[in-house]
Amino acid sequence: MSTQNGSVKSNGAPSILQKIYAQRRQDVEQAKSTPGTTPADLDTLLSLNLAPPVISVVDRLKSGPKPGLMAEIKRASPSKGDIALTANAASQALTYALGGASVISVLTEPKWFKGSILDMSLARRAIEALPNRPAILRKEFIFDEYQIAEARLHGADTVLLIVAMLPTPQLKALYSYSIGLGMEPLVEVNNATEMQTALDLGAKIIGVNNRNLHDFNVDMGTTSRLADMTAGRDVILCALSGISSSEDVRQYIDQGVGAVLVGESLMRATDTTAFIRELLCLPPKTEAETLRPAAPLGKVDGVSTPEEALQLAKEGAGLVGVYLSPEHKQAVSLKQASQISLALRQLRPNKVVEFDSVSKETPNESWFHAHARRTASVLNVTSVPLLVGIFSSDSSLDNIVHAAHCAQLDAVQLSASAPLHWASHIPCLVIRSVPASANLRELQQVQKPGLHHFVQVEFDGEPGAVNAQALVGQWGVPVILGTKGVIGESQIAALTEGTRPWAVCMSIEGYKSAKA
Numbered sequence: 001m002s003t004q005n006g007s008v009k010s011n012g013a014p015s016i017l018q019k020i021y022a023q024r025r026q027d028v029e030q031a032k033s034t035p036g037t038t039p040a041d042l043d044t045l046l047s048l049n050l051a052p053p054v055i056s057v058v059d060r061l062k063s064g065p066k067p068g069l070m071a072e073i074k075r076a077s078p079s080k081g082d083i084a085l086t087a088n089a090a091s092q093a094l095t096y097a098l099g100g101a102s103v104i105s106v107l108t109e110p111k112w113f114k115g116s117i118l119d120m121s122l123a124r125r126a127i128e129a130l131p132n133r134p135a136i137l138r139k140e141f142i143f144d145e146y147q148i149a150e151a152r153l154h155g156a157d158t159v160l161l162i163v164a165m166l167p168t169p170q171l172k173a174l175y176s177y178s179i180g181l182g183m184e185p186l187v188e189v190n191n192a193t194e195m196q197t198a199l200d201l202g203a204k205i206i207g208v209n210n211r212n213l214h215d216f217n218v219d220m221g222t223t224s225r226l227a228d229m230t231a232g233r234d235v236i237l238c239a240l241s242g243i244s245s246s247e248d249v250r251q252y253i254d255q256g257v258g259a260v261l262v263g264e265s266l267m268r269a270t271d272t273t274a275f276i277r278e279l280l281c282l283p284p285k286t287e288a289e290t291l292r293p294a295a296p297l298g299k300v301d302g303v304s305t306p307e308e309a310l311q312l313a314k315e316g317a318g319l320v321g322v323y324l325s326p327e328h329k330q331a332v333s334l335k336q337a338s339q340i341s342l343a344l345r346q347l348r349p350n351k352v353v354e355f356d357s358v359s360k361e362t363p364n365e366s367w368f369h370a371h372a373r374r375t376a377s378v379l380n381v382t383s384v385p386l387l388v389g390i391f392s393s394d395s396s397l398d399n400i401v402h403a404a405h406c407a408q409l410d411a412v413q414l415s416a417s418a419p420l421h422w423a424s425h426i427p428c429l430v431i432r433s434v435p436a437s438a439n440l441r442e443l444q445q446v447q448k449p450g451l452h453h454f455v456q457v458e459f460d461g462e463p464g465a466v467n468a469q470a471l472v473g474q475w476g477v478p479v480i481l482g483t484k485g486v487i488g489e490s491q492i493a494a495l496t497e498g499t500r501p502w503a504v505c506m507s508i509e510g511y512k513s514a515k516a
């Protein structure tokens, strides 16, 4: 270990940094010699492309809010002891992401920080399906390429390299290795000499740690004093440690700081989301951000001719459904479905339509929220219903994909028994049916982001149905209320009371008789 930062205490006893470093050396040696996780194994895993997709942390910081927030998952630390032992990495990561973090930093050191590589991997999985997910940073005492390969395989987009810990040739080697894996590291410095080393390295993200790792003293002026050295360069300057108020953040912005890394005060916050917004000077979350159409859209199933579809379009339907499984009594052929599709598409404006642009300052959205918002904005612009192909449990995935292409379906509706993963093979929006009588496990399944986009809860008059609907609704999954046999306005009103379905679905007979 480099002692250029004077990390050996004056009395000759090892500093905490040295203790951590010595322990980590042992841990890494052990992992390297364990069958299945040897360096050769990690190389094999990387060459099999088993590492999850990486995002550019530089791009993520440049395109996000200014300054970017690097929110840290930190259960304990050597200087503060226990901070938040019961914190769950996955739920903490999701809260950070939805609150507006650009980067999620996960401490993976087990002994002093009570973290793990599993925490990092869970944090990544929790935010995987967000359309604009934050980058994942492995916060670790890194001295070996092995730790960087391990980070990449477990879902990191970037790693920390601490200049004070690494002789320059080693720092350079680790930096290039990380770049080779697609990860621009966060290079941590604490004084002008280290800053110069980081600049000479060509680092694009440099973090100034306000906390001296030797004596743990926090001096918030450390970042301010070094800020000038990065001026005019293509470097994102980050302030690390001791940040606990919007006042701290504001001062740094004026000094050219592009991102702030916050751990302890976020882990201790009672309302994490509100605290993030306060730190970033964002207004509190508004109702508009939890978008639903003002009134539920109408979905009418069992359409069989272009004329019917055009009539429904005229009457303002949001979705029209055609049955595409041959055994259904109202089934249409692929040819009929194509004609309906063509008729609807001819209604859509030919000109290029301007979509409501999404402000870059908007906080990160969830999978379901993003799809509901985008779909609503398409409907808003075109005012033409989406064509849904409805399939029964007898349809194979190949048949469904074929039909989606041939009839140019806007959406596919899968039966409750279709495997969940089918959604990721279907080239259009996916609605998943679920009976209102579904058990808790089934309802939890349909809340999984990253697969289908909407859930249609089939109400058949059974007790408990409204509860089921409310449960799904609670999680932000856009719900289409399937009203089998329910036709009257008052019945619909009774069903939707207290919940906000995204759409209400009825049969074409039901629709016609309700109108009559």
Ligand SMILES: O=P(O)(O)OC[C@@H](O)[C@@H](O)c1c[nH]c2ccccc12
Residues within 6 Å of the ligand: 072, 074, 139, 140, 141, 162, 188, 209, 240, 241, 242, 243, 261, 262, 263, 264, 265
């Ligand atoms: O909890 P704070 O004061 O917000 O600090 C976070 C972060 O800067 C700190 O965890 C940190 C900065 N550099 C490190 C290196 C190793 C371990 C931890 C760190």
